[in-house]
Amino acid sequence: MNLSLAWDNVVTYSLQVGLLVGLTAFIPALLRLRQPQAKLWFWYLLLVTCLALPALRPWKQEIVTASVQVPPPSLPTAPLPPVKHTMPRSQMALLVLAAGAAFRLAWLAAGFWKLRRYRRHSRPLAGPCAWRVEADLRISEDINSPVTFGFLDPVILLPGQFPELDQAKQDAILCHEVLHVWRHDWLFAIGEELVRAAFWFHPAIWWLLGEIQLAREQAVDREVIDLTSKRDEYLDALLAIAGAAAVPDLAPAPLFLRKRHLKQRVVSILKEVRMSKTRLISAFAMSLIMLAGACWFVTGAFPLAAEPQMVSDAVGVSVTVNDPLIHRGGVMYPSAALQARIEGTVVVQLRLGSKGEVVDASVLSGPDELRKGVLTSVLDWHFTRDVANSTRQVSINFQLPKAETVPATATAETSVQAPRQAAAGGVVGGVPGGVSGGVRSGVLGGMIMARQSTAPPIPGTVKAIATPGLSDQARRELLSRLPVHEGDTITPELFRQTGEAVREYDEHLNLGVFGNSGETTLQISAPHQAMMSMGVGMPVADLPVPPGAIRVGGNVQQSKLTSQVRPAYPPMAKDARIQGVVHLFAVIGKDGGVKSLTVISGHPLLIGAAMEAVRQWTYETTLLNGAPVEVATQIDVNFTLSE
Numbered sequence: 001m002n003l004s005l006a007w008d009n010v011v012t013y014s015l016q017v018g019l020l021v022g023l024t025a026f027i028p029a030l031l032r033l034r035q036p037q038a039k040l041w042f043w044y045l046l047l048v049t050c051l052a053l054p055a056l057r058p059w060k061q062e063i064v065t066a067s068v069q070v071p072p073p074s075l076p077t078a079p080l081p082p083v084k085h086t087m088p089r090s091q092m093a094l095l096v097l098a099a100g101a102a103f104r105l106a107w108l109a110a111g112f113w114k115l116r117r118y119r120r121h122s123r124p125l126a127g128p129c130a131w132r133v134e135a136d137l138r139i140s141e142d143i144n145s146p147v148t149f150g151f152l153d154p155v156i157l158l159p160g161q162f163p164e165l166d167q168a169k170q171d172a173i174l175c176h177e178v179l180h181v182w183r184h185d186w187l188f189a190i191g192e193e194l195v196r197a198a199f200w201f202h203p204a205i206w207w208l209l210g211e212i213q214l215a216r217e218q219a220v221d222r223e224v225i226d227l228t229s230k231r232d233e234y235l236d237a238l239l240a241i242a243g244a245a246a247v248p249d250l251a252p253a254p255l256f257l258r259k260r261h262l263k264q265r266v267v268s269i270l271k272e273v274r275m276s277k278t279r280l281i282s283a284f285a286m287s288l289i290m291l292a293g294a295c296w297f298v299t300g301a302f303p304l305a306a307e308p309q310m311v312s313d314a315v316g317v318s319v320t321v322n323d324p325l326i327h328r329g330g331v332m333y334p335s336a337a338l339q340a341r342i343e344g345t346v347v348v349q350l351r352l353g354s355k356g357e358v359v360d361a362s363v364l365s366g367p368d369e370l371r372k373g374v375l376t377s378v379l380d381w382h383f384t385r386d387v388a389n390s391t392r393q394v395s396i397n398f399q400l401p402k403a404e405t406v407p408a409t410a411t412a413e414t415s416v417q418a419p420r421q422a423a424a425g426g427v428v429g430g431v432p433g434g435v436s437g438g439v440r441s442g443v444l445g446g447m448i449m450a451r452q453s454t455a456p457p458i459p460g461t462v463k464a465i466a467t468p469g470l471s472d473q474a475r476r477e478l479l480s481r482l483p484v485h486e487g488d489t490i491t492p493e494l495f496r497q498t499g500e501a502v503r504e505y506d507e508h509l510n511l512g513v514f515g516n517s518g519e520t521t522l523q524i525s526a527p528h529q530a531m532m533s534m535g536v537g538m539p540v541a542d543l544p545v546p547p548g549a550i551r552v553g554g555n556v557q558q559s560k561l562t563s564q565v566r567p568a569y570p571p572m573a574k575d576a577r578i579q580g581v582v583h584l585f586a587v588i589g590k591d592g593g594v595k596s597l598t599v600i601s602g603h604p605l606l607i608g609a610a611m612e613a614v615r616q617w618t619y620e621t622t623l624l625n626g627a628p629v630e631v632a633t634q635i636d637v638n639f640t641l642s643e
Contacts, residue, residue, distance in 0.1 A: 007090035036218035104197035567613035
């Protein structure tokens with residue numbers, strides 16, 4: 001996910017959380033859910049729901065149709081201006097959020113250190129304790145309020161004035177702290193502080209954590225009074241602690257008293273609200289229903305966005321689909337329809353299976369000449385599981401391209417120029433879906449594609465698992481089902497099991513493996529991106545640039561070509577009438593030679609010929625401030641056939 005989209009999702013998620021807390025904060029008062037422990041359960045449930053919002057609904061994913069740029073005429077060579085590196089605002093904002101979280105974690109670490117110092121400088125409490133507790137009771141002159149911390153070896157620190165209190169107040173305070181130990185409240189306090197560190201910027205989360213702390217202390221107050229039956233003595237103990245001078249506190253532990261909570265705790269103790277079990281269950285059930293409705297509303301009003309899915313539709317084709325997709329292939333404009341100048345809209349009804357895959361399709365309306373290509377494409381589409389086992393409608397509009405987009409004739413030779421020279425009926429951006437059935441055997445560009453489960457040709461440690469063409473949510477779901485993970489050693493049996501898991505998730509996906517030097521990359525790709533190589537479907541802007549190199553647009557770099565070898569059209573591709581564009585990411589050396597090539601996308605039968613030719617190209621040396629530099633750029637090799 002790119003940084004701009006990540007920042008947009010952070011803002012959207014923050015709006016979701018703020019709106020959810022705002023809509024549900026009144027629920028305990030509305031349903032008269034006044035019992036402290038019940039309120040604590042509700043606030044905890046609300047906090048967990050806030051954290052889980054990104055997983056409650058599929059993320060919105062846009063389908064972006066790939067566009068093809070037409071290179072301009074050759075430009076005179078001129079030294080490139082100095083490159084100014086500026087940090088995007090989204091990256092700056094994310095760094096600020098990360099810095100704030102790091103500061104809060106450092107604050108928490110300082111609290112741990114301070115607790116350790118308190119304990120080291122404290123002394124054991126003299127005399128027996130009236131309450132059974134497996135904790136170390138100590139007196140500390142550094143604190144003014146009791147504090148409890150530790151899980152395996154809990155410690156209760158009592159303020160220096162504790163021995164001066166009368167016995168009834170001492171018993172009330174000790175009972176309160178002992179209950180914290182029994183309830184393991186310190187673990188919850190640590191979890192809350194970690195959430196506070198991650199959401200340090202969000203006022204709704206701070207408010208919610210404050211309500212959780214108050215409800216927890218009120219619940220313990222109620223238990224103390226039930227155990228001791230000494231309400232007045234307990235109130236006196238609260239007021240005695242409240243009268244001590246306040247000091248800044250860093251301790252990540254539940255305090256006996258936070259002064260901002262004193263009024264609410266005293267009121268709760270005096271009112272002593274009771275609820276019958278039937279009323280408590282019914283009120284809590286109603287609160288769950290209202291919380292679920294609020295979740296559905298906020299996630300629908302402010303949906304999170306997944307990485308856009310790149311699809312190469314033919315020129316003049318536009319697809320209207322209202323349901324979320326895991327992947328879809330591009331739609332071709334049939335050459336016969338182009339020649340006959342037929343256009344129109346094809347409406348297709350799709351029947352989806354249990355996994356969201358298209359199991360049947362029928363054309364409801366549209367020109368006959370356009371129907372076959374549409375049906376061929378939609379049968380490879382895969383929707384998300386929330387619309388599985390249903391019937392959906394899709395509209396695909398075909399509009400004749402402008403005259404300059406599709407010429408009257410096209411050469412039978414390979415064109416390494418502008419995409420406007422593509423043959424009529426060709427698919428701009430490559431042939432979606434690749435060869436029918438996938439590439440079942442053979443090595444191309446160091447990569448094996450396997451729709452069938454076969455032994456991996458390149459054994460080694462799994463360095464990465466790439467999923468080009470899949471949304472973030474689909475990637476998470478798929479990776480959770482795979483028997484292989486990054487760092488595992490790939491074996492024939494493990495590869496076979498991985499292939500079965502991939503087909504079980506989506507029978508349209510392609511499984512591939514490539515690598516060298518003992519490192520292997522697994523690639524699980526949508527059909528229309530079946531031959532992404534080392535670029536693994538990343539946007540060109542995200543591909544790494546070698547140190548010292550500069551990034552230059554393909555149009556500018558094309559004007560510097562001094563020697564261009566035209567690729568030979570592969571006979572198999574020519575016989576199959578396959579044409580399209582192979583997109584390459586190249587690093588041009590200081591001497592003008594092609595130093596390295598990375599495949600961004602292209603048809604499997606065309607990639608090899610394109611790479612073999614481009615490796616022989618030479619360019620003029622690029623100068624930066626008078627010194628030669630390496631250049632990173634995109635090269636598009638267009639293969640077209642005449643009719």
